[in-house]
Amino acid sequence: MRKREFHIWNLPNLVRVSFEENIRKEIFNNILQSTKTIKELANLIQNGTDNKISYETIRGYRDGEYFIPLWFLNKVVNLFFDKEYYRKIEKKVIAFRGPRGDLIYNPNFPWKEDKRIIRIVFRLIGDGHGGGEVSEGRVPLYSNSCNELIEQFINDLNFFGKVRIRRYKSRYGKKCNHIEFPKVIGHILKYLYNIDFRGKYARLSNQIYSLPKDIIIEGIKVFGDDEGSMKGTEIHFYSANKELLQDFINLFNIKFPEFKTITDVRLNSIKDDKFKTYYIAILSNDLEKYSKLIGFYHPVKQRKLIHQLNCKNKIKNNRWNYNTKVMILKTLMRCPKTSYQISENVLINHRTVNKHINGYLDKRKYFKGLKELGLVKSFGNSSEGTLWKITHKGKTYNFSLGCLKR
Numbered sequence: 001m002r003k004r005e006f007h008i009w010n011l012p013n014l015v016r017v018s019f020e021e022n023i024r025k026e027i028f029n030n031i032l033q034s035t036k037t038i039k040e041l042a043n044l045i046q047n048g049t050d051n052k053i054s055y056e057t058i059r060g061y062r063d064g065e066y067f068i069p070l071w072f073l074n075k076v077v078n079l080f081f082d083k084e085y086y087r088k089i090e091k092k093v094i095a096f097r098g099p100r101g102d103l104i105y106n107p108n109f110p111w112k113e114d115k116r117i118i119r120i121v122f123r124l125i126g127d128g129h130g131g132g133e134v135s136e137g138r139v140p141l142y143s144n145s146c147n148e149l150i151e152q153f154i155n156d157l158n159f160f161g162k163v164r165i166r167r168y169k170s171r172y173g174k175k176c177n178h179i180e181f182p183k184v185i186g187h188i189l190k191y192l193y194n195i196d197f198r199g200k201y202a203r204l205s206n207q208i209y210s211l212p213k214d215i216i217i218e219g220i221k222v223f224g225d226d227e228g229s230m231k232g233t234e235i236h237f238y239s240a241n242k243e244l245l246q247d248f249i250n251l252f253n254i255k256f257p258e259f260k261t262i263t264d265v266r267l268n269s270i271k272d273d274k275f276k277t278y279y280i281a282i283l284s285n286d287l288e289k290y291s292k293l294i295g296f297y298h299p300v301k302q303r304k305l306i307h308q309l310n311c312k313n314k315i316k317n318n319r320w321n322y323n324t325k326v327m328i329l330k331t332l333m334r335c336p337k338t339s340y341q342i343s344e345n346v347l348i349n350h351r352t353v354n355k356h357i358n359g360y361l362d363k364r365k366y367f368k369g370l371k372e373l374g375l376v377k378s379f380g381n382s383s384e385g386t387l388w389k390i391t392h393k394g395k396t397y398n399f400s401l402g403c404l405k406r
Contacts, residue, residue, distance in 0.1 A: 003113040003212060008090040009074055012191040015184060016067035016097050023092040028062040031080050038062070045075055067097060096161075098184030101139070107161035115218040116156040118211065121189055122219040123153055124197045125244070126226030129186075140186035140197075142179045146298055149225055150177045160185055200240060204247035209254060216255050221294050223248070228296070230304040232351050233284040233312070238268060242278045249280060256293070261286045284312065300384075307344050322399035324348065325356050325370055329397070332390040336379040339388065357388060370394070 008017065019027070035041040042055040051071055060066040077086050090109040097103045111117070128142035142153050150167075157163040166180040190197065194205040208219070229236050239245050245265045252259050261283035268277040282290055291309055296302040324346075331337065331345040339357060343350040357376060359369035370376040375394030379387040 003215070006109075006111040006113065006192065007087070008070070008093060008109050009077075009086060010192070011070060012187055013069065013071035013074070014099055014187060015070045016099070017070065017073065017093045018064070018067050018095045018103075019089065020092045020094055021064060023089055024062070024064055027076070027089065031076055034080060041076075044079065045072065049075065067095075096184065097182070098187060101183040102164045104160055104164075104182055104184070105162040111159065113211075113215070114159070115215050116159040117189075118215045118219050119156050119222045120153070120159070120185075121193055121195065121208075122223045123149075123226060124186075124189065125195070125202045126223050129197050129199070139180050139183050142181075143176050144226065145176045146225075146300075147177065148299055149222075149297060150179060152297060153179060157181055157185070160188075202241060202244050204244070204251060209251065213255055216251065217294055220248070220251070221297060224294070225296055225298040225301065228301065230301060230308060231281070232349060233287065233308060235282040235287070235290060235305070236279045237282075238277060238279045240275065240277050242276075245278055245280050258289060259286050287312065303344075304340075304350075307347075308349070311343075311347050311349055324352070325375075326399060328353065328356055328370065329375060329390055329394050332376060332388060333395065336387040336389040338382055338384045338386060340384050342388070373397070 008015075031041060032038070035044060037055075038058050039055040042053055042058055045051070045053055045058075049071075053072070057066065061068045061072065093107055093109055095103045095105045096107055123142055124140070127144050129138075129140065142150075144150055144153075154165060154167075157165065163181055163185070168178050168180075170176045170178065186197065189195070193207045195208070196202055208216075211219070224235065224237060227238050229238070237245060237248060242265055249262055249265070252262050259282065263281040263283070265278050265280055268279045270276050287305065287309055291305055296305060327346045327348075328342055331342055337345070339353045340350050342348075343353045346353075355369070357370050359372055360367055371378075373393075374391060375397055376388045376390055379389035381387060
């Protein structure tokens with residue numbers, strides 16, 4: 001399975017291009033040697049096509065007043081030139097655009113399919129959308145609260161050339177970065193990969209299934225960045241689009257048969273009768289494979305994955321539950337920490353740390369947590385959750401098994 005090369009003639013007809021002036025003049029001078037007049041060229045262009053065009057419009061193409069639409073360029077190349085000439089002039093395209101919207105400069109045709117374009121495609125499937133139809137006003141958008149992922153997305157847009165973006169933050173709720181980019185990119189990606197980027201309609205197309213394994217890895221990785229989560233010893237991928245998750249199961253089965261523990265699509269939650277969300281899980285036995293082969297770009301999710309593997313691979317020491325509590329208190333001696341930071345320090349599962357802080361049931365017996373014993377207290381919040389601080393009592397407390405039972 002080979003990576004594709006995208007020439008200018010592979011793009012949708014709605015794309016419009018601008019050439020260097022000398023090339024534009026060369027194209028039209030060669031054409032007019034055959035047709036003599038622009039009016040005759042207009043008649044020739046309209047023959048056998050539904051596209052209506054006036055000779056005034058063609059004159060605008062010739063003089064550089066308007067960008068040249070691909071449907072027109074393809075037609076004149078087929079009538080007056082050969083493929084080699086097309087290959088020559090595509091390198092002289094200085095900018096392109098859609099019927100409306102911002103220009104993209106220095107496109108450097110042909111484009112060679114690589115990780116950047118695949119990351120953009122999968123990010124739009126996850127935390128983005130590809131914009132509305134040609135006649136609608138919505139523009140493509142990618143959103144994420146993680147600055148590292150936002151910067152990677154902006155850099156990946158360089159695949160298409162020099163791209164103008166609009167960057168802004170949400171005014172309400174979670175501080176999320178939003179990146180708007182030219183609508184023509186959304187149309188090109190829909191066309192090249194046969195994907196509807198509207199969340200409930202998105203499906204993985206044959207063009208995706210036929211991609212080489214190394215860039216499929218990039219696609220899964222960034223979808224996990226946006227729609228994935230570490231849940232204890234599992235990785236979950238979420239979506240309101242049940243069929244899309246089934247497509248990811250199929251993708252794993254085809255490209256990565258070594259993964260043996262991927263679950264069926266499961267119901268995650270129901271907010272109302274009309275809105276359900278679903279997930280698939282990659283279970284504990286495949287975590288190490290996932291880490292080595294795929295992983296995350298999202299720094300927190302990658303950190304959680306590595307931590308979970310460290311917990312899984314640590315030497316089992318059959319700790320008594322009060323010994324675990326002592327270890328938690330010792331790490332809090334240095335400074336306040338979140339339960340996740342504590343779990344990294346003592347190589348205990350994050351959920352286990354929360355149990356020891358808040359209390360838990362085991363075999364119908366309730367064991368008091370550090371908070372209830374007055375040994376720790378909350379100390380504000382961080383981006384990773386509640387910070388916990390050791391109390392004066394916690395610094396001098398001596399445990400016994402009996403003190404923990406209620």
